Amino acid sequence: xxxxxxxxxxxxxxxxxxxxxxxxxxxxxxxxxxxxxxxxxxxxxxxxxxxxxxxxxxxxxxxxxxxxxxxxxxxxxxxxxxxxxxxxxxxxxxxxxxxxxxxxxxxxxxxxxxxxxxxxxxxxxxxxxxxxxxxxxxxxxxxxxxxxxxxxxxxxxxxxxxxxxxxxxxxxxxxxxxxxxxxxxxxxxxxxxxxxxxxxxxxxxxxxxxxxxxxxxxxxxxxxxxxx
Numbered sequence: 001x002x003x004x005x006x007x008x009x010x011x012x013x014x015x016x017x018x019x020x021x022x023x024x025x026x027x028x029x030x031x032x033x034x035x036x037x038x039x040x041x042x043x044x045x046x047x048x049x050x051x052x053x054x055x056x057x058x059x060x061x062x063x064x065x066x067x068x069x070x071x072x073x074x075x076x077x078x079x080x081x082x083x084x085x086x087x088x089x090x091x092x093x094x095x096x097x098x099x100x101x102x103x104x105x106x107x108x109x110x111x112x113x114x115x116x117x118x119x120x121x122x123x124x125x126x127x128x129x130x131x132x133x134x135x136x137x138x139x140x141x142x143x144x145x146x147x148x149x150x151x152x153x154x155x156x157x158x159x160x161x162x163x164x165x166x167x168x169x170x171x172x173x174x175x176x177x178x179x180x181x182x183x184x185x186x187x188x189x190x191x192x193x194x195x196x197x198x199x200x201x202x203x204x205x206x207x208x209x210x211x212x213x214x215x216x217x218x219x220x221x222x223x224x225x226x227x228x
Contacts, residue, residue: 191218
């Protein structure tokens, strides 16, 4: 279901008994986007891996955290941009931890890992591994590998992939990410080997759609290594 119709539906829904992702009580004035926020939280109670709802709610909590209390106190000094960014990141962190308590949740763990990767690489990789373990489709693994690749950690990305990838069960995108991680780690043999495994996936149409890209990446790596 599209995001906005789903939001409208959830705005009319009675409250859930679950406390995961629930909005904390407040005695202050309700903001104009409260219904929007509550609907997003309700969506995440139903599906903690709804990335669009998570990102939309992240923007809400980021904005609120960045505003701080200064809007209510015109005499207080404005915070610097670094402090505002830190407060926004902490708000998203709290949201991610809250939702990650759901044993079905893997996407919040991906976001927690992204936020913590620069400060605690080992903990971030553990979160990514847990996310991969929670998702039988391989989508979480694909996103986890991509996070490490984007951070310039292809060796770690390859290690995560090798440890969790189930070629015939996971989405072909997971295999694509494994092969790309091998290429970026300059592991020519591994890249070829994992591509050979990927082509055994039963979704031959999906594999064919990505095969050309991977062949080209492997050929380019071979040229770099051999100098031909």
